[in-house]
Amino acid sequence: MINSGYVSEATKVLMTTLLADFGIQLAGFSVSALLQTEKFYDLLGSTAFIVCTYVSLFKPWNDQDQYNAAGHYTALHPRQILASSTTVIWALYLGSFLFNRALRHGDKRFDRIKTRPRRFFFYWHVQGVWVALTALPVYLTNSIPGEAHPPIGLRDILGFVLWGGGFAFEIIANYQKQCWRKEIGRDYKRSFISTGLWSLSRHPNYFGECILWFGSYLFSSGAFSAVLSNNPEQTILSPWMTRLAVLSPVFVTVLITRVSGIPLLERENDRRLKDVVAYWKYKKQTSMFVPTWPHPVAE
Template identity: 25%
Template sequence: MSTPQVHRVSASWCWLAYATALAASAALAHVLEVSYPTLGYLWKGFILNVAATAVVWLFSLIASNTSVYDPYWCVAPLALGFYWKAHAPGGFWLYEPRETAALVLLWAWAVRFFWRVPWDGWKVGLTHEDWRYAQLRAQMPSETAYWAFSFSSLHLTPTLLVHACMLPVARLIQQGAAAPPLGAADAAALALIALAIGIETAADEQLAAHRRSPASLGGRRACRSGLWRWSRHPNYCGECLFHTGLLALGAAGGAVAAEPALCVGAAVMWLFFRFASVPLMDARSLERREDYKAVMASTSALLLWPPRD
């Protein structure tokens, strides 16, 4: 087993990591534009996203702290949206209603995250590493093995997953003025996206209120009020619904009919949370919360569903 060597990471290092990733992506974008002018912008966005992830991984490696990557999955979609919009038909300042709504809600989703779950790296730096990374690190035979795993599974995998979920938005942006008019399907998709953001916000607020209350017994009892009465992980449910809403908006704009593969991102997001994130969090809660076995027996794992007790 490897011995964890986690070090404090300054805020300046965190900012430098993301500034360097942005600068490297901008330089690579110019190279792609000059050397591969016919390559589609969805593929160019993919290459830039992977390159930026590699830069952030390098900063994580040097700092010996994988949590340097933590906000990336929320920062990258904003950068991708900007890049795709800058190269859309009609240019950056032509805003078709459907794509505009998608980009506004994407920013609302990101701002909600940064406001409600602020990352210490931006202000004071990191004094610890996420417990999930530390747990995985302790299971690795060496530091070299851990950092290879960290790149493939803890950096690149979530990058690719979120990138796949962004592809319907990319197609909407690339339609430009040729986009079909808005209809009832668009209204339903936009309502789903807004509902998903609301679910995530409400779940975070309810959990925070529970942790402050005497009923939590210092974290030894699970939250069973509000949305947490209907799902063990309503915040995860909201996240999956958000990406499903982006897919629905892409379908409303005709993108999915032409490219059914665009459905893959949202589907894999549901599978990832249900079979990777949920079991990991449940196992931790079983160790830390005395009533969690009863919660698991009565409460839906991911979907919002009436409790069984």
């Protein structure tokens, strides 16, 4: 049986975080629909991650949450600092990267949507769901009092290594593609990148993205077994919350590999490069997602 006081507190943290998330999406949609622009979409998505992380960690609606019964400040646990800082670092990087790209090249996803308010609103709503589910383990670990967290262990270390490796993979892949596109110039529409990490995977940036969220789930979930100080038989988080958190890395991977990431790019590349023989050879010998050494294809 779960202590109802702690369950309601964790639920309060989660609900307030979600309100902040969808409030940002609604504000972003209102301005963007009025201006008929998509340029703020990714920027506000990343901003929502940062705001939601702050809300879940510091609980600004109730300052008393930061103090114990004696009135002393309750220190954050290193796991909470790790989970929150990695999320903010990733959001700052991705937000600036995508915003700069949108300013330079626009976003073809919204060419026919930004002038249709209902469909445009749906896309902003989907972004809210993305923010909510992707960093859900982080929000939940922040909802647990710092003094109740179990010590940092092997799971946390493994999770941080995965996060660091995935983040590095994403940054390097994006940097390599930026350099390639700058070098190729106007020939972009008849060319494709196949060097560096892109020789091991057709979408190495997306692979890194999925890996880092698996890592984030691992070190965030290290706190899910936290129990009440006055009753070691009772866990702080309810079972449904900890099970829901598993959706985070699964959701990100399915979204990227089956819905809005890789499928859209694959269709676009197939259309754009349909007459380029070298592209089809590259596609046959290079893994779509998980990096592997290229497999030679017979001529």
